[in-house]
Amino acid sequence: MSNLLQLSRKQQRAVPDSPMSRRRQAAVVTGTLLLGLTGAVSPAQPAAAAAPPLKGTGTCANIDIVYRPQSAFPDTSRGRYDFRAQATTIETAVLCLVNAERTNLNPLKRYLSLGKKGAPTLGAAAAGHAAEAVRLRWWGKVEPGKNCRPVTGNPGQCDPHINPQTGSTPLSRAQAVGYGRRCTSFSIAENTYAGWGTSSVTPRAAVTWWMNSKPHRDTILNPTFTELYTTAAWGSADPAAGSITPAATYVQMFGRCG
Template sequence: MSFKKSVISSLMAPLVFATAFAMPPSEASHTGTPSVDKFCENDGMVLRPRSDFPDTPIGRANYNMQSSKMERAMLCLVNWDRRHEHVRELYITKLIGKTRYRGLGGAAYDHATAAAKLRWWGTVAQYPSCTPRQKNPNLCDPHINPQTGSTPTKRAEEAGYGRGCTAWKVGENAYTAWGRGLTPLDAFIWWLRSDEHRANIRNPEWETMKMQVVLGSADPAADANASGATYVQMFGRCWK
């Protein structure tokens, strides 16, 4: 029997900015979101610059481990919520051995890095060459790179995700902050309080999650002297 490989369109949730109005975890949501009463290891971690670490093998390793620790914290938070909703838990895939493709993690890193560099996650007036959002044409779509035109599906495919699958699907959540709201818990709470982001987190189709966080805010209004962070969370499903 032969199979035709297919790509299912990704679910792209619009960005919720977290530059000024972050709410504490103790506040109850009127949308039916459970209050976050369980905390995960490193969920309050803030990404630190390279200059904060000594230029030694251990220092370089500790610097590089930051994003992995924050990713694990986010997975813990996401699975806490999915358990509450009686949805199967997700896992993080690890690429073992030598490989030319980087999967969802590579796609998330590329997008977060580009976003922090180009800083288009604002209004069309601030970044005229961006793609406007369908539901609010005054705002830029954070999921479409204005220079390359790449989408979550395209980035995942270019990073090698979907190889060996008869069909596959990805979804993406994006978050940026500056000054405050820089931790995995901050990003998670914002996503939970957005209908479309929350639906992405709870989507029963997903089987895996990858997340990358980079220094710098993707918001063009961000203070250049303030600390910032940009998160890209990707979900995937591969049908064999």
């Protein structure tokens, strides 16, 4: 469940009436500037799927790709390219899986920024947040000495959508890359996921977990959105992962510009 509050060009937050589980978080911004916050935090080690298999399992490619660290590639131009190319492969697999779930809805699209002169997309916002999340590792439980902002209504969990160092939010990150500047109205949403262990870092694992979480599933199946950008970064944003590898952090940014 998500409460949405219409704002007069001011950023506010609304929280659901229902209690939040320790592993769920989704943030939504919609309307001219309208923000709703649902759920709780992104998962640590997600539990086994309880829902039916993903609809795109038999048709989407690379859904079981395991993100590898840069050290797994040769220190050559080709090796560095192959390391970076993983992110694009994962993003394409997630987009395919998400669109397979959106039965009878318009498929979400991913637009490319046309070189250095092209306007940044929400993909830049997702990539920046994922990189910062891995660097700062604030997701998960609130603990002594840990710098994070607790989730409203669930003080034991850190809010993965608010960067504790910069204070950035899904809305401010979208606006920082210029999203909504040319829109009469716009909508954005952010989903997050962190997993570790071979079976928990794949596109299949991330989308399965999102589809088993009502706030995330509602965002994925929301007919409002027309765009989707997903970034996967090496490493876990939740320090509960310890030194377990492989580990990956996913950030999804949904958008609509009207």
